[in-house]
Amino acid sequence: MKVENAAGRIIETTIGDKTYKPYAGVIKNRIGSKLTDLTDALKKCNLKDGDTISFHHQLRNGDHVLNMTLAAARDLGIRNIRLAQTAMFNVHKPVIEHIKAGVVNRIEGSINGVVGDYISRNPLPYPVVLRSHGGRWAAVKTDELHINVAVIAASSSDNKGNCTGVIGKSAFGPIVYSQIDALKADKIIVVTDDVVEYPCNYQEITEGYVDHVVGVDNIGDTEHIVSGTTKITEDPMKQGIAHNCIGLMDAAGIIKNGMTFQSGAGGISLAVTKYLGEILEEKNITASFAIGGITKYLIDIYENGRIEKLYFGQCFDSESATYLSEKPGVPILNVGHYADPLARGRAVDNLDVVVLGATEVDTSFNVNVNTHSDGRMLHGIGGHQDTAAKASLTIITAPVFRKTNPIVRKKVTTITTPGDVVDAIVTNEGIAINPRRKDLMEKVKEKINIVSIEELKNMAYDATGGPQELEFEDKIVGITKWIDGTVLDVIKKVKGLY
Amino acid sequence: MKVENAAGRIIETTIGDKTYKPYAGVIKNRIGSKLTDLTDALKKCNLKDGDTISFHHQLRNGDHVLNMTLAAARDLGIRNIRLAQTAMFNVHKPVIEHIKAGVVNRIEGSINGVVGDYISRNPLPYPVVLRSHGGRWAAVKTDELHINVAVIAASSSDNKGNCTGVIGKSAFGPIVYSQIDALKADKIIVVTDDVVEYPCNYQEITEGYVDHVVGVDNIGDTEHIVSGTTKITEDPMKQGIAHNCIGLMDAAGIIKNGMTFQSGAGGISLAVTKYLGEILEEKNITASFAIGGITKYLIDIYENGRIEKLYFGQCFDSESATYLSEKPGVPILNVGHYADPLARGRAVDNLDVVVLGATEVDTSFNVNVNTHSDGRMLHGIGGHQDTAAKASLTIITAPVFRKTNPIVRKKVTTITTPGDVVDAIVTNEGIAINPRRKDLMEKVKEKINIVSIEELKNMAYDATGGPQELEFEDKIVGITKWIDGTVLDVIKKVKGLY
Numbered sequence: 001m002k003v004e005n006a007a008g009r010i011i012e013t014t015i016g017d018k019t020y021k022p023y024a025g026v027i028k029n030r031i032g033s034k035l036t037d038l039t040d041a042l043k044k045c046n047l048k049d050g051d052t053i054s055f056h057h058q059l060r061n062g063d064h065v066l067n068m069t070l071a072a073a074r075d076l077g078i079r080n081i082r083l084a085q086t087a088m089f090n091v092h093k094p095v096i097e098h099i100k101a102g103v104v105n106r107i108e109g110s111i112n113g114v115v116g117d118y119i120s121r122n123p124l125p126y127p128v129v130l131r132s133h134g135g136r137w138a139a140v141k142t143d144e145l146h147i148n149v150a151v152i153a154a155s156s157s158d159n160k161g162n163c164t165g166v167i168g169k170s171a172f173g174p175i176v177y178s179q180i181d182a183l184k185a186d187k188i189i190v191v192t193d194d195v196v197e198y199p200c201n202y203q204e205i206t207e208g209y210v211d212h213v214v215g216v217d218n219i220g221d222t223e224h225i226v227s228g229t230t231k232i233t234e235d236p237m238k239q240g241i242a243h244n245c246i247g248l249m250d251a252a253g254i255i256k257n258g259m260t261f262q263s264g265a266g267g268i269s270l271a272v273t274k275y276l277g278e279i280l281e282e283k284n285i286t287a288s289f290a291i292g293g294i295t296k297y298l299i300d301i302y303e304n305g306r307i308e309k310l311y312f313g314q315c316f317d318s319e320s321a322t323y324l325s326e327k328p329g330v331p332i333l334n335v336g337h338y339a340d341p342l343a344r345g346r347a348v349d350n351l352d353v354v355v356l357g358a359t360e361v362d363t364s365f366n367v368n369v370n371t372h373s374d375g376r377m378l379h380g381i382g383g384h385q386d387t388a389a390k391a392s393l394t395i396i397t398a399p400v401f402r403k404t405n406p407i408v409r410k411k412v413t414t415i416t417t418p419g420d421v422v423d424a425i426v427t428n429e430g431i432a433i434n435p436r437r438k439d440l441m442e443k444v445k446e447k448i449n450i451v452s453i454e455e456l457k458n459m460a461y462d463a464t465g466g467p468q469e470l471e472f473e474d475k476i477v478g479i480t481k482w483i484d485g486t487v488l489d490v491i492k493k494v495k496g497l498y
Numbered sequence: 499m500k501v502e503n504a505a506g507r508i509i510e511t512t513i514g515d516k517t518y519k520p521y522a523g524v525i526k527n528r529i530g531s532k533l534t535d536l537t538d539a540l541k542k543c544n545l546k547d548g549d550t551i552s553f554h555h556q557l558r559n560g561d562h563v564l565n566m567t568l569a570a571a572r573d574l575g576i577r578n579i580r581l582a583q584t585a586m587f588n589v590h591k592p593v594i595e596h597i598k599a600g601v602v603n604r605i606e607g608s609i610n611g612v613v614g615d616y617i618s619r620n621p622l623p624y625p626v627v628l629r630s631h632g633g634r635w636a637a638v639k640t641d642e643l644h645i646n647v648a649v650i651a652a653s654s655s656d657n658k659g660n661c662t663g664v665i666g667k668s669a670f671g672p673i674v675y676s677q678i679d680a681l682k683a684d685k686i687i688v689v690t691d692d693v694v695e696y697p698c699n700y701q702e703i704t705e706g707y708v709d710h711v712v713g714v715d716n717i718g719d720t721e722h723i724v725s726g727t728t729k730i731t732e733d734p735m736k737q738g739i740a741h742n743c744i745g746l747m748d749a750a751g752i753i754k755n756g757m758t759f760q761s762g763a764g765g766i767s768l769a770v771t772k773y774l775g776e777i778l779e780e781k782n783i784t785a786s787f788a789i790g791g792i793t794k795y796l797i798d799i800y801e802n803g804r805i806e807k808l809y810f811g812q813c814f815d816s817e818s819a820t821y822l823s824e825k826p827g828v829p830i831l832n833v834g835h836y837a838d839p840l841a842r843g844r845a846v847d848n849l850d851v852v853v854l855g856a857t858e859v860d861t862s863f864n865v866n867v868n869t870h871s872d873g874r875m876l877h878g879i880g881g882h883q884d885t886a887a888k889a890s891l892t893i894i895t896a897p898v899f900r901k902t903n904p905i906v907r908k909k910v911t912t913i914t915t916p917g918d919v920v921d922a923i924v925t926n927e928g929i930a931i932n933p934r935r936k937d938l939m940e941k942v943k944e945k946i947n948i949v950s951i952e953e954l955k956n957m958a959y960d961a962t963g964g965p966q967e968l969e970f971e972d973k974i975v976g977i978t979k980w981i982d983g984t985v986l987d988v989i990k991k992v993k994g995l996y
Contacts, residue, residue, distance in 0.1 A: 007864065007916045011985045015625055015974060023984040026918045030888050031843035126514055160843050162829065188842075198848060199787060199809050203829040208841030289697060311697050328826040331660065331701040343706030344686075345529035345658050350696060366505065390528050418505045420524045476513060486521040487509045 033159040034213045035195065038072045041212035042149070045187035047073060050080045051148035054140075054185060056177035057087035057110070058153070058165055058314065062224030065153040065191050067094050068216065074103045082106035084147055086136060086177045087380050090114050091224065099124065108145055109136065110380020120376040120477055121497050127490075128377065128478035130370055130416075132385035133177070134339030134346070135483040140180045141342060144485060150181035150188050153219045156200055157192040161210025164202035166325045168194035170218065172225045173294075173315025173324065175204040176334040182209040193219045202325070204332065226318045232274055232297070233267030237428045241397050242271035244426045245355055246279060251444035252393055254352050257285045262292035262348075262387055263355040265316040268397045270297055272355045277301035291333060291347050292354075292383060294320040311347065313338055339386035341483040348383075351391035356384055358398040358425075360412040363453045365419030365434045367396050368412035370480055373405050375470045375494035377478050381416055385483050388421045393440070396422055400429045406460030408453065409467050415489040416480055429459055471495040531657040532711045536570045536689065539710035540647065543685035545571060548578045549646035552638075552683060554675035555585035555608070556651070556663055556812065560722030563651040563689050565592050566714065572601045580604035582645055584634060584675045585878050588612050589722065597622065606643055607634065608878020618874040618975055619996050625988075626875065626976035628868055628914075630883035631675070632837030632844070633981040638678045639840060642983060648679035648686050651717045654698055655690040659708025662700035664823045666692035668716065670723045671792075671813025671822065672830040673702040680707040691717045700823070702830065724816045730772055730795070731765030735926045739895050740769035742924045743853055744777060749942035750891055752850050755783045760790035760846075760885055761853040763814040766895050768795055770853045775799035789831060789845050790852075790881060792818040809845065811836055837884035839981040846881075849889035854882055856896040856923075858910040861951045863917030863932045865894050866910035868978055871903050873968045873992035875976050879914055883981050886919045891938070894920055898927045904958030906951065907965050913987040914978055927957050969993040 001013045006025035013020055036044070047053070053073070055066045066085060071094070073081060079102050087110035088095065096118045098104040108129040111119070119128060131139055139145040155170040157163035165175045170193055182188055182205050190205065191214045233239060245268075249255050261276065263269040273290075274297055280287060287307045290298050293314040301307050313333040315321040324330060338347045348354075359379070360368040369384055371377050388394040396417075398407045408427065423440060425432045430451035433441045441450065461467075472492035480488045499511045504523035511518055534542070545551070551571070553564045564583060569592070571579060577600050585608040586593065594616045596602040606627040609617065617626060629637055637643040653668040655661035663673045668691055680686055680703050688703065689712045731737060743766075747753050759774065761767040771788075772795055778785060785805045788796050791812040799805050811831040813819040822828060836845045846852075857877070858866040867882055869875050886892040894915075896905045906925065921938060923930045928949035931939045939948065959965075970990035978986045 005985065007913050007918075007986055008862070009913060009987045011977075011988050012974070015977075016623070018624075020977070021984045023916065023980045023986045026887065026916065026980070026982075028887065028919050030847035032847075034843070126516075160848070166827075197786065197806070199807060199829060199845070201807070201827040201829065206829075206835045207843040207845075208835055208838055211842055288695065308695070309697060309699070326826060328824055329664075329699040331697060331699065331704075337704045337706055340706055344709055345532070345705040347697070347705075349528035349530075350658075364506070389524065389526065415505050415507060418521065418524065420505075421526055476510070479509075479513075479518070482521050482524070484524075486519045487503065488505055488521045489507045490509050 034161055034210060035159045035215060036212050038068060038191065038214045039076065041189045041214050042072055042076060044212060045149045045189065047076065047078055047149055049078060052082040052084050052146060054084040054147045054150045054181045056153065056175065057085060058172045058175065058177065059220040059225050061089040061091045062220035062222065063091055064218055064220045065151060066092055069151050070095065070098050070103060074098060074101065079103060080105045083109060084145055085109040088112060088115055111377065112379055116377045123475050123477045123493050127476040130381055130478055130480045132381040132483055133335045133383050134341050134386040135481055137180050137336050137340045138342045139485065140184050143184065147181055147185035148187065150178065150185035152178045152181065152188065152190050152205060154190050154192040155219065156194040156196050157190050157213055158196055158198040158200040159213055160198055160207035161190045161213050162200040162203040162207045163190050163192060163205050164200060165204065166202040170220050170222055170225060171321050173321040174313060174332040176313035176332065178205060179334045180336055187211045189214060191216060191219060193217060226315060226321060231267065232270045237399060238268050239271055240428050241426055242268050242275055244431055245272045245395055245397060246275045247448050248395065248424055248426060248431055248444065249353055251447035252440060253443065254393060255279060255283065258288045260288050260350050260352045261290050262351055265293050265295055266357050268357065269355055270295065273297045277306055280306040291338065296320060299323055339383060346390065348387050348390040351387060353393040353395060354387040354391040355395045355397060356388060358396050360407055360409055361396055361398055361425050362409050362412045363457050365422040365425065365453065366412045366415045367417040367422060368414045369416045371414040371491060373413055373468060375413060375497065377491050381480065385417050388417045389483055394421055394423045396425045398425065398427055400427045400456055401460045401464050404464050406464045406467050408456040408460045410457060414480060414491050418488060425453060427456055429456060432456055532659055532708060533657045533693065533713060534710050536566060536712045537574065539687045539712050540570055540574060542710060543647045543687065545574065545576055545647055547576060550580040550582050550644060552582040552645045552648045552679045554650065554673065555583060556670045556673065556675065557718040557723050559587040559589045560718035560720065561589055561651065562716055562718050563649060564590055567649050568593065568596050568601060572596060572599065577601060578603045581607060582643055583607040586610060586613055608880065609875065610877055614875045621973050621975045621991050625974045628879055628976055628978045630879040630981055631833045631881050632839050632884040633979055635678050635834050635838045636840045637983065638682050641682065645679055645683035646685065648676065648683035650676045650679065650686065650688050650703060652688050652690040653717065654692040654694050655688050655711055656694055656696040656698040657711055658696055658705035659688045659711050660698040660701040660705045661688050661690060661703050662698060663702065664700040668718050668720055668723060669819050671819040672811060674811035674830065674832040676703060677832045678834055685709045687712060689714060689717060691715060724813060724819060729765065730768045735897060736766050737769055738926050739924055740766050740773055742929055743770045743893055743895060744773045745946050746893065746922055746924060746929055746942065747851055749945035750938060751941065752891060753777055753781065756786045758786050758848050758850045759788050760849055763791050763793055764855050766855065767853055768793065771795045775804055778804040789836065794818060797821055837881060844888065846885050846888040849885060851891040851893065852885040852889040853893045853895060854886060856894050858905055858907060859894055859896050859923050860907050860910045861955050863920040863923065863951065864910045864913045865915040865920060866912045867914045869912040869989060871911055871966060873911060873995065875989050879978065883915050886915045887981055892919055892921045894923045896923065896925055898925045898954055899958045899962050902962050904962045904965050906954040906958045908955060912978060912989050916986060923951060925954055927954060930954055
């Protein structure tokens, strides 16, 4: 068919097997400033009962944004919100009141501390869903976890929503968790305490995704956003575990030119990083790169020329956040790039070794980081599964026991990371290699002392009298999911815990 | 139902109204090197008859990648390929042979030069679809233009596919057209002549999207990838048009602190940029930012402190490509951010003024940049529509006539950008304001001379005897689409053109 379009041209609406719409005219219009207040932004996003709101946790224990958003939602009379934060800390204690008041009734996301303790005693009507960083990315990507409103904290944003965590008074390092929320959520709100002139320098999130920009006095308490300093352990027992890790890596032939590694910001991990830097000096060799959250200890090694490239996302201390903002060309690793299990490759695929912690390990090499031995759900998964699943050598560090509690045990209270992907457990009483890794066993047995995991368990039980046996109710507190979305374990309510 | 999962835990497969899959166990595996040759990569992508292959055009007239890909596809016996390049130049002349041989039978993407000339004489079985940069981004995003295999040229890539156009011997500036192809295409191949150690510095495309990495000797001819220098016009008539543009901007009150502008890399546009830099100095004021393809003229103004921020994607000369690689924090504007009509805002929304060229303009203020007055389809749309649609002041520059050809005429041969969004036509014989813009007319009429578009047309017709009247066949060569996907115009085959 031929029609005249709004530009006065005669056009065909069908050509071959294709149909075409005629030009209908246009009125010039452009998106202006998106600045508003939080309440107005939530209203304009049409937030309603039962909706899912997401947050990133990069303001850590200094975060004000989650609390101010829930308070605004409560004041709007919204009920039964599902929270989809990437993690939650003690600063988020007000969530407990929102649960009691019916403002929040479901949580899919990591929970650290007081809120976890509360839910362990008072389960929500739906289980808390715990996922790794990469697992959450994939769940949002596939819409298994559909987000209605993503609220993204930024330390600088222009009035169109180009925003960053790299600069501004509340800088916390690049925003690396929220790109998938920005891509998939129905509506996006950026909350910042530093509205800058368009265009914002650094832009981890860009204006094309953003519906509203909210300016507030403070997105967080700068003292608690990033640690001023992260501290290496001074406990000789833990230092011993760190030295054992280095010994295992060396025996396994991993400490060589071009090696790649991740270790975190915990006391033992930082010690491993420091000792690794020393041994790189000693052997006069260079690591290729380190990933994961960055700290000044990593930067020191880089500055000494012992790491060829910086390659990271999260910043764990203020020094590293500032450092990044001054380097051209350093690629920022968002969580999808770091660990999306559905992608065609991830940064974690390149890890020679990762050193991870544990609250418990068991004789099947399963690891628990989510619950304490009393059954309370107090921690998230973080990148534990993501890195363990892919590193050539996955090392778990743990003391054999803590006070009267056996850490190495027959059965962990909750499985966070399955023994299928754990290669070695390094303790203060020796190193156990997963029997699945006969190759590794062969390689290291002449060089370092290996103990069996049962021996370590027996030491733990001998010293402590064995684990406290928990009784559970049927009520489910939470579930742990593997990176592929399947259920690893169910966290049930402990009998008598109120 | 309760089942035992592969970690030995009893889990519920139904909780409330939700169903859960049990953990099924895992074998550690990781994505290794993706390096292969082009033929193998195309085979592994399962390229088949009728598939769509996409390319970016940032290697411009130096590009080898499109040609080598089509040669490899031909040698594999593939037929009826649809090309979805972002633009095509004279270097792509071999496409003509592929059309004759049945390797290529459809094209959706800009065509400059010899291939356009050939198709104008020998239309394909399906019309060439011409879209703007932003329009193409949206068409790929919505799957209106579904890509089977995206072949992305990169001047550096690691063996996992983290890649860039910023560094390496064939650097051409950041890859800004291909992000949407990477997100939406079934398969992604990166082709590079500089395989670097993992991880690549600068990463406009990341490994999670990439299936294969192909190392070749040369992705292009560096002499023609970016112009060594872009040249300001030395033609006094064109310099006059540039001065008239500045006069109009000044009269319209646009030249003030914080102004934003785009002008391209053509001779008149570069002159406008240069003169604007001079007037900013003279008035002692500062522009906020300039967008669009960057040139050394823009960098000069920036270095002189007369543009506050660099904000761009494409680099039009080698100087600007190098410059960018040395600046931390300069956000790279991909084409989606620049102009995606479906996004929640674009960089072009912020333009106070854009200066654009034309092969013809008409008395309805329609603009043609696609066809010559003899009806041959020789150019793409580029960002013409994208910027015209959003800038507060859209200026089209053109001489009133060229030799015996009236440029200002009753009716353009092809509508590229509709008069609905064109505010002023600036010629060597005066400035015409779109009657739709009464506000602009009021503002400038006391300060500068305004002529009517009919007067300009009459001058053109008087000087040339009027336009050559073309006769058309029914056969359709191509169509021009507006940024919203509707059809602006149909390009028909000129009678007698073989």
